[in-house]
Amino acid sequence: MPTPISGHTALAGVLGDPVRHSLSPAMHNAALAELGLDWVYLALPAPAEELETVVRGLEALDCRGLNVTLPHKQAVARLCRSLSPLAERVGAVNTLVRHPEGGWLGDNTDVTGFLAPLRASGSSWHGRRAVVLGCGGSARAVVAALVELGCGAxxxxGRSSARLEGLLSPCRSWAPQVQGLAWDSQTESLQHALAQADLVVNTTPVGMASATNPEAAQQSPLTLAELETLRPGSTVYDLIYTPRPTALLQAASARGCQSLDGLEMLVQQGAAALRLWSGLETVPVAAMRAAALAQLGGGNSRP
Incomplete structure (x- = not known):
């Protein structure tokens, strides 16, 4: 049973814009109730122009920890007192932890979350080929995770040359196996890469449904010609989990591919963040997963 909110209840939450659709409050409040922690976790809208004010204000309010989602994963890094080695390498922050000397430590638990279902599959990814669709903050974490897995290529x-170079430039020192591909102008090159890939990861929002745009669920980041190049037996991993399955994963399954959506990534990155905030080694992952699925209406329907 949830601990009643009182004058002693501590605050945690997720910052984003928009953020009211987030599953994180349901997921974290279920975990907090099971742990018996007198905390409450809220979705906290933060427009870009107010981000610094919000982050500083939450520190003053003794907020215990924050998740950070779109579009702030890169901008919030500049507001941190320090960054974890992983967050510094990735160039994106999705978790803020109280710094012992004041301010915030910026960390990245997206890498841990992304890796969890791939490692649970029992497959070896060493030397395998991967294609990452998109070049935003999530793509940075995915690249770091794929390097950790030992992917060979x-x-x-990316559709934006500037953003693509912005991702690749800092990666070159620690990820020599990473190369970029201009999505719009090199269609044949993308088809060739997809045909060779053991793992394809979608980090774009294309295909994500919402209450205001349900038709988006019918979209796929890949064209029909590109989808037809997917190799049966390969794995397609879509970071989107609304709807379940996405149009991309439906098409991939029809091609004989293994499919993964982003719900388990959400659960596992949230659990990793809760460990950092609470100092606990064990948190109720099963309760977090169940709460997220319930919020999705039983699993048929990002942080």
Whole structure:
């Protein structure tokens, strides 16, 4: 049973814009109730122009910890007192932890969350080929995770040349196997990369449904010609989990591919963040997963 909110209840939450759709409050409040912690976790809208004010204000309010989602994963890094080695390498922050000397430590638990279902599959990814669709903050974490898995070749496909170079430039020192591909102008090159890939990861929002745009669920980041190049037996991992399955994963399954959506990534990155905030080694992952699925209406329907 949830601990009643009182004058002693501590605050945690997720910052984003928009953020009211987030599953994180249901997921974290279920875990907090099971742990018996007198905390409450809220979705906290934060427009870009107010981000610094919000982050400083929450520190003053003794907020215990924060998740950070779109579009702030890169901008919030500049507001941190320090960054974890992983967050510094990735260049994106999705978790703020109280710094012992004041301010915030910026960390990244997206890498842990992304890796969890791939490692649970029992497959070896060492030397395998991967294609990453998109070049935003989530793609940075995915590239770091794929390097950790030992992938031998990683192709990042992006529609914005400037953003693509912004991702690749800092990666070159620690990820020599990463190369970029201009998505719009090199269609044949992308098809060739997809045909060779053991793992394809979608980090774009294309295909994500919402209450205001349900038709988006019918979209796929890949064209029909690109989908037809997917190799049966390969794995397609879509970070989107609304709807379940996405149009991309439906098409991939029809091609004989293994499919993964982003719900388990959400659960596992949230559990990793809760460990950092609470100092606990064990948190109720099963309760977090169940709460997220319940919020999705039984699993048929990002942090």
């Amino acid at each position: 990683i192709t990042v496909a």
